[in-house]
Amino acid sequence: MGKGDKKTKRGKINRGTFGARRPRIKKRRSIETKIGIASKATPK
Structure with missing residues (x-):
């Protein structure tokens, strides 16, 4: 084993592969973007 x-x-x-032992790390x-600051910050 090694x-x-x-x-x-x-x-x-x-x-350099992935699987059950080494899953990919998903981007958070x-x-x-979750609370939507960019859409609220538009000037009038």
Whole structure:
């Protein structure tokens, strides 16, 4: 078990792949877009 193993986290890192052991990190929405500051800040 190590770098060559497809099923371990270290093996996934070595191969540069993702899976159940190493899921992708999803981007979080910024707070500004969530509450809609940009749409409210338009000058009259």
